[in-house]
Amino acid sequence: MFLFKNSYKGNKWAARVPLNAEIPCKVRQIYGARLGGIFWDSSTDINRALDTQGLTHADLTSIEGGAPLPNNIDVFSNISSKGLYVGGSMTWIRNVAVSFDKFETGVDDLILTTYLDILISPWISLDDVVYQGEVYSIDAIKTNKIGFRAGIEGRFNRTLSWSYGGEIGYRPSIDGRGFFALLKISFPVYSTNLDYKVEAFGK
Numbered sequence: 001m002f003l004f005k006n007s008y009k010g011n012k013w014a015a016r017v018p019l020n021a022e023i024p025c026k027v028r029q030i031y032g033a034r035l036g037g038i039f040w041d042s043s044t045d046i047n048r049a050l051d052t053q054g055l056t057h058a059d060l061t062s063i064e065g066g067a068p069l070p071n072n073i074d075v076f077s078n079i080s081s082k083g084l085y086v087g088g089s090m091t092w093i094r095n096v097a098v099s100f101d102k103f104e105t106g107v108d109d110l111i112l113t114t115y116l117d118i119l120i121s122p123w124i125s126l127d128d129v130v131y132q133g134e135v136y137s138i139d140a141i142k143t144n145k146i147g148f149r150a151g152i153e154g155r156f157n158r159t160l161s162w163s164y165g166g167e168i169g170y171r172p173s174i175d176g177r178g179f180f181a182l183l184k185i186s187f188p189v190y191s192t193n194l195d196y197k198v199e200a201f202g203k
Contacts, residue, residue, distance in 0.1 A: 025096040032089035034117055041080035044174060046129065049141050052176035059140040060129055069136050075129055077138060081172055083121030083145075090114050095157075111155040119147035121172035142175040151182075162187045 050056060057069040069075070095109045124143045129136040149169030156162055163186045171178040 025094065028093040030091040030093070032091065032115075034085070034087040034089055034115060036085055038081065038083045038085055038119060038121060038172075041078065043076050044079045044126075044177070046075035046077050046138075046141070049174045049177055052174075053142060055140055060136040060138060061140070063128070063135045063137050067134075069129065069131060073131070075131075077129055078127040079173065080125045081121045082123040083119065083172060085117040085119045085149075087115060087117030089116075109157055111157075113153045114151070116150045117148065117169075119149060119169070119172050121145050121147070124172060126174070143173065144170075144175045144178060145172050147172040147178055 046060075050059070057071045057073075057075070060069045060075075062068070091111065091113045093111050122145055124145060126138050126141065126143065128138050147170040149167055149171075151165065151167035151169075153165040154163060165182075165184045165186075167180075167182040169180055171180055
């Protein structure tokens with residue numbers, strides 16, 4: 001149902017024209033299935049990972065059995081992840097324009113999509129730490145191979161084409177360090193002047 005609000009405020013029409021008019025319209029619904037792959041690599045702060053999991057530098061043991069890793073240094077490493085995601089989505093499409101005599105056109109259009117994915121990364125690699133030529137094992141740091149993400153996206157296509165979106169989730173990564181959030185606004189998304197006239201040729 002499309003609700004049109006009358007913006008005419010003249011006293012001549014105020015008593016005879018309702019401020020709102022309900023216009024029946026259809027809303028299209030689309031159910032979707034989502035499947036894809038994930039691959040990313042980055043650097044990570046090992047100091048923060050140790051703090052999150054209640055560990056210390058001493059838990060990073062030397063592979064060659066040497067001295068423990070000093071506590072007063074900042075440690076970084078490389079992390080890479082490979083996996084897939086599976087999920088579903090729901091889309092609502094509403095597009096209606098109503099013309100009224102002596103009043104401005106009532107317009108309501110929206111493409112709204114929500115989705116939820118499960119992220120699975122069986123292959124997570126975290127490089128060992130190398131300090132002063134000695135290699136320290138990173139095995140004490142736990143990784144999480146399961147995550148999720150949920151998002152919403154809305155699109156409009158009239159005088160000004162724009163969209164908004166948001167996403168939150170937990171990325172398969174170092175345990176306790178995978179949360180992320182995203183907000184976005186886009187201009188333009190897609191556009192048309194709604195002019196569907198076709199030039200006719202006759203003999």
